[in-house]
Amino acid sequence: MHVARTHDIDEQAALLRGWNQTYDQMSAGSFQGAFLEANIERVQLFREVTSNALYQTGVLGAGTVAVGVPLALSGNATFCGRQCDGTQLHVFSGDEAFEFFSPCGLDMAGFVFAEENLRSVLTADECDAVMGVLRKPHLRSVSAQNADRLRQLFVDACDVLTQSPGIALDTLRLSAMTRDITAGLASALALETDEVGEPLRPSRRSHIVSQVRELAAQGRDGSALTVEDLCRNLGVSRRALQYCFLETVGIRPSTYLRAVRLNGARRSIKHATSVADAAALWGFWHFGRFAHDYKSMFGELPSEAFRRFHRSKSLPVD
Numbered sequence: 664m665h666v667a668r669t670h671d672i673d674e675q676a677a678l679l680r681g682w683n684q685t686y687d688q689m690s691a692g693s694f695q696g697a698f699l700e701a702n703i704e705r706v707q708l709f710r711e712v713t714s715n716a717l718y719q720t721g722v723l724g725a726g727t728v729a730v731g732v733p734l735a736l737s738g739n740a741t742f743c744g745r746q747c748d749g750t751q752l753h754v755f756s757g758d759e760a761f762e763f764f765s766p767c768g769l770d771m772a773g774f775v776f777a778e779e780n781l782r783s784v785l786t787a788d789e790c791d792a793v794m795g796v797l798r799k800p801h802l803r804s805v806s807a808q809n810a811d812r813l814r815q816l817f818v819d820a821c822d823v824l825t826q827s828p829g830i831a832l833d834t835l836r837l838s839a840m841t842r843d844i845t846a847g848l849a850s851a852l853a854l855e856t857d858e859v860g861e862p863l864r865p866s867r868r869s870h871i872v873s874q875v876r877e878l879a880a881q882g883r884d885g886s887a888l889t890v891e892d893l894c895r896n897l898g899v900s901r902r903a904l905q906y907c908f909l910e911t912v913g914i915r916p917s918t919y920l921r922a923v924r925l926n927g928a929r930r931s932i933k934h935a936t937s938v939a940d941a942a943a944l945w946g947f948w949h950f951g952r953f954a955h956d957y958k959s960m961f962g963e964l965p966s967e968a969f970r971r972f973h974r975s976k977s978l979p980v981d
Contacts, residue, residue, distance in 0.1 A: 664699065664700070664701040664821075664824050664825065665698075665699070665700040665701070666697075666698070666699050666700075667698045667699075668695070668696065668697050668698075669694075669695075669696040669697075669698070670693065670694055670695060670696070671694065672686040672687070672688055672694050672696070672715075672717065673686065674696075675694070675696040675698065675713065676719075676721075678698040678700070678711075679698075679700075679709060679711070679721075681723065681724055681727070682721045682722075682723055682729075682755075683721050683722050684719060684720065684721035685719070685720050685721065686717050686718070686719055687717065687718040688715050688716070688717060689715070689716040689717055689718055689764070690715045690716035690767055691715075692714070692715060693714075694713070694714055694715050695713075695714040696711070696712060696713050696714065697710075697711070697712040698710070698711055698712075699711075699821065701820070701821065701824050703820065703824070703837055703840055703841055703844075704837055704838065704840075704841040705776055705777065705780045705841060705845075706774060706775070706776045706780075706841050706844050706845065707774070707775040707776065708772070708773070708774060708775075708817060708820060708821065708844075709772070709773045709775065710734070710770070710771070710772050710773070710817070710821070711769070711770075711771050711773070712769065712770045712771075713765060713768075713769050714767065714768065715767055716738075716739075716764070716765065716766055716767050717763075717765045717769075718762075718763075718764055718765075719761075719762070719763040719764075719765055720760055720761065720762050720763075721755070721760060721761055722759070722760040722761070723755060723756040723757075725758075726777055726778050726779075727756050727775060727776075727777060727778065728756050728775070728776055728777070728778055728781050728797060729754070729755040729756040729773060729774070729775045730753065730755070730756075730773065730774050730803075730848060730852075731752065731753035731755060731771045731772065731773040731774075732752055732753070732771075732772050732773070732810055732813045732814055732817070733747070733749045733750075733753070733769070733770065733771055733772075734770040734771065734772050734814060734817075735749075735768060735769065735770035736748075736749035736765075736766060736769055736770070736771075737749065737766060737768065738766030738767060738768075739764070739766060740763075740764055740765055740766045740769075741763075741764045742761070742762070742763050742764075742800075742801075742802050743761055743762055743763075743799075743800050743801050743802065744762070745801070747802065750804070750805075750807065750810060751802040751804050751805070752802070752803040752804075752805055752810070752851065752852075753771070753773075753800075753802060753803075754796075754797060754799075754800055754801050754802075754803055755773070755800055756797065756800065757797060757798050757799040757800045757801075758798055758799060759799055759800060760800070761800035762800075772813075772814065772817040772818075774813075774844060774848055776845065778794065778797075780845060781793070781794075781845065781848070781849060783845075784842075784845045784846055784849040784889070784891050785849055785853060785891065786891065786894045786895055786900075786901070788900065789849075789853045789894075789900075789901065792853070793849075793852050793853055796852075797852075803852070805851045805852075805854075806851075806854070809847075809850060809851035809854065810851070812847050812850075812851070813847050813848065813851060816843060816844050816847050817844075819949040819952055820840055820844065820949075822949065822951075823836075823840070823948060823949050835943050835944075836943055836948040837948075839943070839946040839947070839948040840948045842889065842946070843946075843948070846889050846890065846891060849891065850890065850901065850917070853901050854901055854902060854905070863903060863906070863907065865910075868906070868907040868910055868911050869907075869911055871897055871899060871903075871904065871907045872907055872908060872911045872912060874896075874897055875893055875897070875904075875908075875916065878892075878893065878896060879919075879920065879923045888920055888923075889920070890904065890916050890917055890920070893916060904916050921956070922960070924945045924946055924947070925945075925956060925957060925960050925961075927944075927945045928941050928944070928945040928947060928953070928957070928965070929957070929961060929965075929968065931944050931945065932965060932968050932969050932972060933972045935969075937969075938950075938965045938966055938969050941965070941969075942965070953965065954966070
């Protein structure tokens, strides 16, 4: 992880390597900037904080996808000719240069990865639609839930990378982190692009949910199914799958899959040598978040469950 502080806008602009950026200061006062960069497998994370209003221009190389989600954005701001309100995603990459009039006190989190990595978590139909809209830099409206999920994923990833220096050697956790980040971004982009097709009959919706349960039941080894996997296996769009779950069981498919993983981790805790091993087996890479979600689901911390299950075995607790 690389962290830097600057007092010069040119130094700040150069921190995002490969962006070919130019910053011009638009508001009076001494400039203060902060920058964080981290790389996990195939994803680059960055966070940029700037004190003054700036006019930013830049262009990314071909084959790169870069998306920003504001952590703090208030005041007058426009991105590629559209007004920013802090809720939209900022697509920086594309065939053209981006243009960003950023306000004082901007705090932007971002995700950068190769186009091929985004394609790998999209269905064939989504690839055509999503990659098409990413050809030009633009502001992209998404649901508050999807935007908040991306913010939480970013904060959690930075938290883990900061507090767990040895995670660079933990391929299981890193792979799970990469999967969740790319899946979160794919979901945010695809759901807003997905067209609403003909409504499915109630019997068809129920059958799709039953098929998902069968697929989830096959994951006894701890491998985590994703929403993208389900769409490919069942031949349905992301939006259709979401409607099926909301109409049939009242929850989103991603919520259902997370519940499946929590239940799988609970069973694994009975036999694992540590809580961390059980969590990682089922794709949980932020152990603090896992403990919170586990307690919300089962009414006790995973460490308490571990002690209860292993009291007679006297195994160490994480």
